[in-house]
Amino acid sequence: MTDSPTISDRRRLLAYASGGFGLGVSTLMYFLVPLRAAEMGVGVAVIGLLLGAEALTEMIVSVPLGGLIDRAGARRAYLAGTLGLALVGVGFMLASSLALLFVLQVAFGVARPLGWLGGQAYVSGMRSPAERSQDSGRFSFVANLGQIVAPVLAGAAVQLAGVQVAFALVTLFGVAFFAVGLGLPDDRCQAPSQREGRATFRPAARLLTLRGMQIVMLLTFTRLWLMSMWSAFLPLYLVGIGTAPGVVGSAVSTMALVATLTSLLTGRIARLGRATFVGAGGLAVSCAGVALSPVVTTVPGLYLPAALVGIGMGLSLPMLLVLVAANAPPGQRSLALGLRASVNQGAATAAPVLVAPVIGIVGLALGFPLAAVVGGLILCGAVSLEVCGPREGVGAA
Numbered sequence: 318m319t320d321s322p323t324i325s326d327r328r329r330l331l332a333y334a335s336g337g338f339g340l341g342v343s344t345l346m347y348f349l350v351p352l353r354a355a356e357m358g359v360g361v362a363v364i365g366l367l368l369g370a371e372a373l374t375e376m377i378v379s380v381p382l383g384g385l386i387d388r389a390g391a392r393r394a395y396l397a398g399t400l401g402l403a404l405v406g407v408g409f410m411l412a413s414s415l416a417l418l419f420v421l422q423v424a425f426g427v428a429r430p431l432g433w434l435g436g437q438a439y440v441s442g443m444r445s446p447a448e449r450s451q452d453s454g455r456f457s458f459v460a461n462l463g464q465i466v467a468p469v470l471a472g473a474a475v476q477l478a479g480v481q482v483a484f485a486l487v488t489l490f491g492v493a494f495f496a497v498g499l500g501l502p503d504d505r506c507q508a509p510s511q512r513e514g515r516a517t518f519r520p521a522a523r524l525l526t527l528r529g530m531q532i533v534m535l536l537t538f539t540r541l542w543l544m545s546m547w548s549a550f551l552p553l554y555l556v557g558i559g560t561a562p563g564v565v566g567s568a569v570s571t572m573a574l575v576a577t578l579t580s581l582l583t584g585r586i587a588r589l590g591r592a593t594f595v596g597a598g599g600l601a602v603s604c605a606g607v608a609l610s611p612v613v614t615t616v617p618g619l620y621l622p623a624a625l626v627g628i629g630m631g632l633s634l635p636m637l638l639v640l641v642a643a644n645a646p647p648g649q650r651s652l653a654l655g656l657r658a659s660v661n662q663g664a665a666t667a668a669p670v671l672v673a674p675v676i677g678i679v680g681l682a683l684g685f686p687l688a689a690v691v692g693g694l695i696l697c698g699a700v701s702l703e704v705c706g707p708r709e710g711v712g713a714a
Contacts, residue, residue: 329452331500332440335395336456338494339433341463342402345487346371346425348471349409350418352480359415370419374426376662382431383438383655391439391651396498398432403491409484430658432494438651439501441642453635454583461577461631465570524653528702529644533637533653534660535699536596539692540633541664543603546688547572547626551610554681555619564616568623575627583635592643593703596636597696603629604696608689611682 347368354364386394405428408421440456474483524530548569555565579599587595606625613619641653675684 328500328502329443331497332436332443333452333455333459334497335436335439335494335501336459337463338395338399338402338436338490339429339463340460341467342429342487342490344464344467345471345490348468349475349480349483349487350422352475353409353484354415354418356480357413357415357418363415367415367418367422371422371426371429372662374423375430376659378427379430379434379655379658379662380652381655382427383434383652383658384649386431386435386438386651386655387649390503391435391442392498392501392503394435394651395432395439395501396435396495398428398430398435399491399495399498401428401431401491403488403495404428406484406487406489406491409487410481430655434651434654434658437638437654441638441654451583453638454580454587456638457580457583457631457635458577460634461573461580464573465577524646524649524656527644527646528705529640530653530656532593532699532702533640533644533657535695535702536593536600536633536637536640537657537660538664539600539695539699540603540630540637541661542695543600543607543626543688543692544630545664546685547607547610550681550684554611554685555614557681558614560614560619564619568619571620571623572627572630575624576631579628579631580635583632586632587636587639591703592636592639593699596633596640597700597703599629599632599636600696601629601693603633604689604692607692608686611685 350367351364354367359367382394401424405421405425408417408424412418412421436456440452443452470486471483474486478485552565552569555568589595603626606622606627606629609622609625610619613622637657638654641657644653675687679687
């Protein structure tokens with residue numbers, strides 16, 4: 318089912334719906350895991366390590382999982398990841414020790430990328446290259462929608478049944494998206510040559526020699542650099558200057574809402590130019606939003622920076638999926654997606670760690686524009702690679 322234009326409308330809708338798995342379940346777990354750990358008497362520092370265990374696991378396993386998906390098929394990977402998530406949810410419901418929470422976080426760090434990468438690989442190879450922008454945009458729309466719905470469901474579940482029982486919601490997520498995967502057509506009709514090779518880091522390293530993949534990694538790093546910095550420190554800054562926590566939460570929700578709506582327009586926006594320029598342009602808008610965040614801090618003005626950040630977040634993910642599909646060699650699309658996911662997690666881990674000492678020196682107000690400048694410089698590097706000459710790979714997107 319590689320780049321097939323004949324997939325039915327019903328099954329295309331299922332493929333788009335599969336996008337609700339990755340970001341939605343991450344939001345759900347980031348909500349529930351700290352609450353469960355605190356309920357068990359765990360301190361804030363250890364909670365940070367608990368969350369970091371999942372991110373580190375995902376950073377390590379994403380590349381080999383990508384190679385595995387190239388051989389086993391995207392649908393199989395998606396089914397395995399969603400089923401694994403359902404089991405993780407059961408484990409959290411039964412877990413009563415900190416050690417077991419760490420083990421389950423590692424298991425989650427394997428199950429989530431398996432399903433998330435499987436869904437990305439499936440939708441980016443579902444139809445012809447001309448339709449990838451539209452498919453990736455709709456997939457990203459559902460993914461962003463998941464970030465809005467998941468915390469609402471989690472909050473209601475905790476209030477009604479308590480934190481430990483609320484992990485049943487994680488299991489329900491897994492089962493629901495497993496059912497979505499069952500409705501997808503099999504994608505295991507790739508040529509045998511596309512399934513050869515082993516899932517090692519050597520092929521991934523070779524991908525990094527391709528100009529198009531270098532562009533993908535620079536844009537990916539910028540995306541997570543900006544998002545991690547903004548989401549980690551904006552609430553701290555706004556609450557510190559006296560903004561009500563409810564208003565802060567509404568600003569974060571505004572970002573997610575704008576990202577969701579923007580992703581729906583990706584197909585039309587992509588016609589404005591090459592995917593690199595469109596993606597970099599969106600992220601440049603996010604840079605402006607990050608830089609303005611400590612400047613515009615009163616209602617309703619503070620929603621403007623949030624909206625600007627959301628535009629880049631909503632536009633960049635589908636453009637990155639398009640770029641990966643266009644530049645990955647035959648049979649290595651999932652490996653390339655895994656490499657991108659690994660860079661994703663690396664940026665998400667590095668941003669708070671690198672920015673925090675700078676903030677300690679110059680203060681939060683200057684930390685935001687400095688982070689925006691760093692993001693802008695990386696974007697300049699990506700654009701210069703695009704302008705310098707033709708890229709290797711399948712073709713320019």
